Amino acid sequence: MIHALATLVIGLVIGYLGQRSRICFIRGISHPYVLRDFGPAVALAGLFIGSLTGFLTFGALGGYVPGFPHLLETPGISLRSPMLFAVIGGLGVGFFSVLAGGCPFRFHVMAGEGRRAAATYLVGFYVGIIYFSAIVIKVLRALMETIG
Amino acid sequence: MFIVAFSIGSLAALAQAFLGVAPPVAYGICLVGHPRDLLAWITNNTLGIGFVMQPVSVEVPVLTVIGILAGSAMSAAQHKELRVGKVRSPALMFVLGFLVANFALILGACVLRAVVFAAYGNLHMIIGFLCIVTGVVAGVEYLRRKGSASQ
Numbered sequence: 001m002i003h004a005l006a007t008l009v010i011g012l013v014i015g016y017l018g019q020r021s022r023i024c025f026i027r028g029i030s031h032p033y034v035l036r037d038f039g040p041a042v043a044l045a046g047l048f049i050g051s052l053t054g055f056l057t058f059g060a061l062g063g064y065v066p067g068f069p070h071l072l073e074t075p076g077i078s079l080r081s082p083m084l085f086a087v088i089g090g091l092g093v094g095f096f097s098v099l100a101g102g103c104p105f106r107f108h109v110m111a112g113e114g115r116r117a118a119a120t121y122l123v124g125f126y127v128g129i130i131y132f133s134a135i136v137i138k139v140l141r142a143l144m145e146t147i148g
Numbered sequence: 149m150f151i152v153a154f155s156i157g158s159l160a161a162l163a164q165a166f167l168g169v170a171p172p173v174a175y176g177i178c179l180v181g182h183p184r185d186l187l188a189w190i191t192n193n194t195l196g197i198g199f200v201m202q203p204v205s206v207e208v209p210v211l212t213v214i215g216i217l218a219g220s221a222m223s224a225a226q227h228k229e230l231r232v233g234k235v236r237s238p239a240l241m242f243v244l245g246f247l248v249a250n251f252a253l254i255l256g257a258c259v260l261r262a263v264v265f266a267a268y269g270n271l272h273m274i275i276g277f278l279c280i281v282t283g284v285v286a287g288v289e290y291l292r293r294k295g296s297a298s299q
Contacts, residue, residue, distance in 0.1 A: 004208040006167035010159050010177065011215015018216070019223035021152040025259040029284040039149070044263060046153030051174075051267035053154075054161025063165025066173060069269030076272075086276035089255025090262070093248060094283020098291065100244040103259040104179040104252065107245070108213060112220025117235045124245030129184045130191070131246070132253045133199040140254065 014105075015112055024106040026097045081144045160264045169210060171203050174268040178261040180252040182212040255280075 017023075028044040031037045059065035067073065076082055097103055100121060102110070107125070110118035156177065163169035163176030175181060185205035191197050204210065224230045235241060252258050255276050257265055262280060265273035 001208055003163075003168040003204060004211050006163055007169060007182065008211040008215045010163055011212040011217075012219035012222070013215075014156050014159065014177065015216035015219025015221075016223040017152045017155065017219075019220040019229070020227075021149050023149055023152055023156075025263065026284060029281050030288055033285055034288055042150045043153040046150035047157040047260065047263045048267050050154035050157025051161055051264040052157075054158040054165070055268060058161055058165030061165075063162075064168075064170055065161075065165055068173075071269040071271065074269070074271040082272050083275060085254050085256070086272045087279050089251050089253075090276040090279025091283040091286070092251025093255055093259065093262075094280040094285075095287040095290070096244050096247045096251065096283075097259070097280075098284050098287030100241065100248060104248065105216070105258065105260050108179060108216045109220040112217040113224040114221070114230045115233045117233060117238075117241055120235050120238045120241040121245035124242035125180075125249045126183060126187060126245075127242075128246035128249030129180070129187055129253065132250050133184065133188055134197075136250055136253070137200060 015109060018105060018109040019113060022106075022109075024102045026094070026103040026106070029094070030098055080147050084147070085140070156260070157264060157267065160261075169204055174261065174265040174270065174273075175202060175204065177212060177264065179213070179216075179258040180249060181257065181261065182210045184253065185209050186211070186213060 023043050024040065025044060025047070028040040028042075031040045055065050055068050059068055067075070100107070104125065107118045107121050111122050160174070160176030164173060167176075169176045181202060185201040186209045188199035188201040189205055189209035191199055192201070201209075221230070255262065257273060257276065259280060262273050262277045266277050
């Protein structure tokens with residue numbers, strides 16, 4: 001139960017911060033490439049450093065951070081299907097997020113602001129999640145059994 | 149912006165380390181996994197379907213998405229920035245949302261979680277993040293060529 005309340009409160013905080021800062025992690029990649037504007041990329045660096053610092057600090061304080069850092073002991077590390085899924089998934093997320101104009105976090109924040117375009121994107125996003133859960137996951141399982 | 153992003157990363161680590169948002173690891177904040185868990189929990193409990201969800205959400209689902217929507221709405225209302233705007237091509241936005249969700253679930257993470265998971269040292273996600281960067285570059289080039297062709 002505590003995790004549900006925790007995620008609700010964390011969501012409130014990052015939703016508020018995201019609306020004030022207009023942070024977008026796809027813009028953090030595209031702006032340096034297109035405009036040579038490295039300002040938005042600071043968000044990616046901040047997220048990485050914040051996570052790393054958090055895992056190191058909370059791990060030292062006795063928090064639950066099993067197997068950190070994964071590196072060469074990454075669970076299920078394989079050059080077959082897990083890596084294939086990472087490559088296909090990553091390329092697709094990057095490509096279609098640029099066409100949409102932002103990352104899923106930014107679209108959730110914009111939907112909270114009341115923007116209809118973001119709400120339309122989120123309807124497609126949630127239908128996509130249900131479609132994946134109902135159909136795509138079965139295809140991926142069959143693929144994993146085939147290629148290992 | 150650095151401080152906001154640093155705070156988000158720290159909160160993701162805190163959620164896992166002390167607030168029970170695990171397993172899986174590096175799952176403190178995920179904008180595709182958490183809504184998937186919430187939708188799966190609702191459909192499983194109302195329609196009796198066995199959609200897959202992460203172990204953390206089996207009893208009670210994670211509510212990050214509801215928090216983000218509410219937090220953003222509160223901030224926008226407080227600063228008088230609530231705005232509806234126009235949707236130029238709703239069908240395209242719907243399809244792009246659909247595609248991003250499916251590719252993110254194939255990857256196993258949204259962009260935010262990919263960075264948090266990469267910070268956890270997960271090699272699959274480091275590769276995944278590099279592929280996100282490649283995909284963004286490909287998308288930008290596609291838009292450039294489409295723009296120059298239409299001129």
